[in-house]
Every structure is written in structure tokens, then in C-alpha cells.
Amino acid sequence: MNGKKFSLPARRLATVATATALAAGPVALAGAGTAHATGDQGHAGAVVLRTGLDVSLLNKTVNVPLAVSLNQVEAPRSAEKTALSATLDGVDGGKPFNVLSAQAASARATVTSGRAEGRTNLVHARLHVPGLPLLSLVEIEKVTSRATCAAGKTPVAESNLLGSVTVLGKKVTLTPGGTTDVKVPGVGEVRLDLSKKETTSRTAAATALQLKVSVNPLKLNVADVEGEVTLARATCEAPATAEQSSAPATDPGDTKAQGAESGLAETGGNSLTPYIAGGAIALVLAGGGAVALARRGRN
Numbered sequence: 001m002n003g004k005k006f007s008l009p010a011r012r013l014a015t016v017a018t019a020t021a022l023a024a025g026p027v028a029l030a031g032a033g034t035a036h037a038t039g040d041q042g043h044a045g046a047v048v049l050r051t052g053l054d055v056s057l058l059n060k061t062v063n064v065p066l067a068v069s070l071n072q073v074e075a076p077r078s079a080e081k082t083a084l085s086a087t088l089d090g091v092d093g094g095k096p097f098n099v100l101s102a103q104a105a106s107a108r109a110t111v112t113s114g115r116a117e118g119r120t121n122l123v124h125a126r127l128h129v130p131g132l133p134l135l136s137l138v139e140i141e142k143v144t145s146r147a148t149c150a151a152g153k154t155p156v157a158e159s160n161l162l163g164s165v166t167v168l169g170k171k172v173t174l175t176p177g178g179t180t181d182v183k184v185p186g187v188g189e190v191r192l193d194l195s196k197k198e199t200t201s202r203t204a205a206a207t208a209l210q211l212k213v214s215v216n217p218l219k220l221n222v223a224d225v226e227g228e229v230t231l232a233r234a235t236c237e238a239p240a241t242a243e244q245s246s247a248p249a250t251d252p253g254d255t256k257a258q259g260a261e262s263g264l265a266e267t268g269g270n271s272l273t274p275y276i277a278g279g280a281i282a283l284v285l286a287g288g289g290a291v292a293l294a295r296r297g298r299n
Helices: 002-032 242-246 251-268 273-297
Strands: 041-058 062-066 073-076 080-081 087-091 097-113 115-127 136-149 156-168 169-172 179-184 187-199 203-215 223-237
Touching: 002 179, 041 136, 073 097, 136 203, 156 187, 169 179
Parallel strands: 041 115, 136 223, 156 203
Antiparallel strands: 041 062, 041 073, 041 097, 041 223, 080 097, 087 097, 097 115, 115 136, 115 223, 136 156, 156 169, 179 187, 187 203, 203 223
């Protein structure tokens, strides 16, 4: 009688332990490697003017960095700016120095759920640098740039030059995608790159004009200007597609889990082996408990 009383709980114990081990098997394996989903809503940017110039005054006894930007915007939050001039203080006897003036100048960046786009537009613009108050470094009639990145599609970058370009008082003919050097004796030289474009699988960038400047009027060292100028630049990065957003990011735990499974396969096991092994262990433990209880019952 006593043996029968204790055999039933022992069987229940074995059953419960087996079920617990089999249920715990998938949980343990799932915890070995965690997948992370990431989303990307895209990005766009635009700027009408950006300068990176070093200005040396009075025989290089005074150095003034000329770092100016006009109508620079960034998105995910859509933005637009339309200022028409950019000035710099401290290089013209304490008076504001007008770096760029234009009849129209706009930069716009927009991002939606499936598209990112940057746009710039510059019309009838004049760019000046210290040391050349009366002579424009560059005069342009109109330039535009656009970079468009749509989710799942090939990004597009384009720039257009409409009308003439004058550099240091000389009208020049520019070749899209090419480089033009303009040298003016006693004034300086400017290297221009027209319509620079860059694209990848998800990004695009378009620059209407990229200038490399070296100006020292009559080599008087009154104002020695060196550096680069960017006009009408637009950039974008496409929002992630649904597949890209839901793709799991592998972490080190995934590698270990795969390695363990690979080892089982090499020895003749498969993905069910951990569950079978766990169940067997549970049965052994439960059986041992049942035997112990039965012996106590007889005693």
C-alpha cells in the first residue's frame, strides 16, 4: 500500500520534470543569440554656400579663418532657408564684409516615410573674398542641385548650370564633371569643378560648383586667401525599406549558437538533440527520486 502511495507522485514528478526540460530547451536556445531590428527614416541636407578659407592679413601677421555658410538646412524635420547674403566680421577694418550676395538663394531638405530629398537654388550671385573688394571671385547667373533618395530605388544626384560664369573678371566655359583652371596675373588663381556627383546604393550628393582658391592681389600680402568654396550642394540618404528595417542585426551570441549547432551536426546530432538530452536527464533525476521515495515507503 505504501509503495503504491508513493509511486504515483513519483510518476507525476517524472512527467513534470520531463515537460519542464523540454519546454526549457527552446528558451535556452533562443537566449543564446538576440536579434535587434533597426529602423532608418532617412536624411537630407542642403547648403547654398560653404567656405573653408584661410585669410592672412598684413603680411600674414593676422590670420582669420573664413568659415561661412549660407542657408544650410538638415532634415529628418523638413526645413527651408532663403537668406540672400552672408557677411563676415573682422576682416575689413571692423566693418562687415559681404561674402555672398544673390537675387535668389534657397536650400530645402525634406524627408517623408519613403523619400529624402535635398535641393538648392542660387540666382545672380556674387562671391567676394577679402583683398578683392571691387572684383568678384565668382559671378554666376544660376545654378541648381538636387539629390533624391527613395526607399528601394537608385539614388539620383544632379546639378545644372544655367547661364554664364565669370571668375576673377573673366568669363569662362565650364565642362560638367570636369575641372577648369583660371589664372589672372597679379590677382590669383581659381580651380573650378562643375557638377560633382556621388551616389551609392542609398545615398546621393550633388555639388554645383566646387572652387579651390588661391588669391594674393599683386602679391602685396595685404590679403592672402587660400582654401575651398562650395556652392549649391544637396545630399540625401534613403529611408530604409521594410526588409532593411526588419532585418535582424547579428550579435556575438548568434555566432556561439550556430557553432554549437554545427558541432552537434558533426557528431550525428541535430536541432532536437538538446531537447532529447534534456528530457533524458530529467527522466534519470525523476527516476532516482521515485526510487528513493519508494524505499522510504517500504521502510
